[in-house]
Amino acid sequence: MTPSLDLENQVYIDRLCRLLEEDLDFHDQDSGYASHNIHSFPAKFPPQLPRKFIQALTLPGETVLDPMMGSGTTVLEAFLLGRRGIGFDIDPLAVMLAKAKVSPISHHDAVIWSREIISNARESFFSQKRVLYNEIDRMWDEETREFVDYWFSREVQLALTALVVEINRINDENLRNFFNVILSSIIITKSGGVSLALDLAHTRPHRVDRAIDWNGCPLEMDTSKRSERRKLSKKIRSPFEEFEKKCMQSLKNMSENGLNSDQLSMRCLPNWENARMQPDISMCNAKSLLLNDECVDIIITSPPYASHAIDYMRAHKFSLVWLGYAIRELSERRKRYIGGDALEGHGFESLPGYTSSIIDSLARRDPRKSLVLRRYYSEMKAILREMFRVLKKGRVAIVVVGESKLRGQDVEIDVCLSEIGESLGFFVPRIGVRRLDRNRRMMPVGNQVDMKSQIQRRMHKEFVIGFYKPPID
Ligand SMILES: C[S@@+](CC[C@H](N)C(=O)[O-])C[C@H]1O[C@@H](n2cnc3c(N)ncnc32)[C@H](O)[C@@H]1O
Numbered sequence: 495m496t497p498s499l500d501l502e503n504q505v506y507i508d509r510l511c512r513l514l515e516e517d518l519d520f521h522d523q524d525s526g527y528a529s530h531n532i533h534s535f536p537a538k539f540p541p542q543l544p545r546k547f548i549q550a551l552t553l554p555g556e557t558v559l560d561p562m563m564g565s566g567t568t569v570l571e572a573f574l575l576g577r578r579g580i581g582f583d584i585d586p587l588a589v590m591l592a593k594a595k596v597s598p599i600s601h602h603d604a605v606i607w608s609r610e611i612i613s614n615a616r617e618s619f620f621s622q623k624r625v626l627y628n629e630i631d632r633m634w635d636e637e638t639r640e641f642v643d644y645w646f647s648r649e650v651q652l653a654l655t656a657l658v659v660e661i662n663r664i665n666d667e668n669l670r671n672f673f674n675v676i677l678s679s680i681i682i683t684k685s686g687g688v689s690l691a692l693d694l695a696h697t698r699p700h701r702v703d704r705a706i707d708w709n710g711c712p713l714e715m716d717t718s719k720r721s722e723r724r725k726l727s728k729k730i731r732s733p734f735e736e737f738e739k740k741c742m743q744s745l746k747n748m749s750e751n752g753l754n755s756d757q758l759s760m761r762c763l764p765n766w767e768n769a770r771m772q773p774d775i776s777m778c779n780a781k782s783l784l785l786n787d788e789c790v791d792i793i794i795t796s797p798p799y800a801s802h803a804i805d806y807m808r809a810h811k812f813s814l815v816w817l818g819y820a821i822r823e824l825s826e827r828r829k830r831y832i833g834g835d836a837l838e839g840h841g842f843e844s845l846p847g848y849t850s851s852i853i854d855s856l857a858r859r860d861p862r863k864s865l866v867l868r869r870y871y872s873e874m875k876a877i878l879r880e881m882f883r884v885l886k887k888g889r890v891a892i893v894v895v896g897e898s899k900l901r902g903q904d905v906e907i908d909v910c911l912s913e914i915g916e917s918l919g920f921f922v923p924r925i926g927v928r929r930l931d932r933n934r935r936m937m938p939v940g941n942q943v944d945m946k947s948q949i950q951r952r953m954h955k956e957f958v959i960g961f962y963k964p965p966i967d
Contacts, residue, residue, distance in 0.1 A: 506890075510923065518928035528748065559794075559795075589777050607673070615659070630651060650730060654688070661677065674817055679744075783881075794894075799833055895908065921963075
């Protein structure tokens, strides 16, 4: 139902509707400025998307929240535009990555440290293998060790351990975080990278059957689990060279966009308009936000897809084991991600009529999948309720969701989420649509690995839903 609004609020809604009708594809635009491309991340926003809404619907100094921030695109844009960003996620890699993106570091110190890390790590790789083996024995429990042995060659394990030891010597938290992200970025890549996996950036790791190392020597592979379907091969890159290359690329981009603290302290940035406010980034479940009521001026977020269509932890654990996490702990954490398949321990919310009918119709095809969908919509209801609570009256939450099919049925995510939002008090004046750029978006490389990838078939467009919180209850 349309709320009755005074002129100021009507102007706000009209502006929101216009923005949702405009081009939201941003296909030909550069999305790699500032620190946006420091690390790959599946289903991340083009930065122009949050930028558009932040610029048009907030003023400098106002508060921008992304409760499922992923790689931190919204929070970085808020920071660049002089707004106060708040970002939450339950994924440790996302939190580390978002922090690194918005923490200005001294370019000068980073260059010095990167040289030292690489030269010391090379030195121990060549002359202190025993010490590194001891470190490897100390680092992991049996299960995590098995995982690492399966996915990383012996030489790469030694090289990464040497880099980790050197990074851990850094006292400055921002610099250490930056280098940890660089380390992770050489592991989680599309097809290159230093592990024995292909397609990690799409969260669909496939272990190669043949590999040669950076010196051109074939690696001895455990072929007991070799797939008969296809033979995948890979040239493993040198962790030292990759690390150096990524460091230099990222520092250059950050410097050009004012994320260089040497420049910041001298205030010599071009177009220095607003004081930049350091964003608050922390680990938090979006179902229970660590925020007071009505303290946020805009929310811009994109939740995960239903039914683990993108399984973040499946790829992120490849880096997180190098940062001290155990596989068991990560598997437990994965169960708390929105859109998971597990049902045990997940209660359901009461859902409105049309949404319930979509779930019931899926139940006729696949009863278990329909419970997975019920879990998803229940969790989204809890999250929308929290968003409603923390958002100021007369302001909007922009939620970007991909179209989704389960067992061939369109689960009408745009209609259902709008219905759920309206049952909580939101008003949804318009839903924008954006077409995905299949050349640029982080999609599975279907022709190379899995032609029938579910996610490939599911995602052609995204809905941009404007949930407006009316000024009166
Ligand atoms: C589609 S991604 C967000 C991508 C982001 N817009 C970007 O530009 O990088 C969804 C994120 O939701 C996070 N997530 C999943 N369940 C969550 C929960 N219960 N609370 C907070 N974040 C969660 C995932 O870890 C993932 O990083």
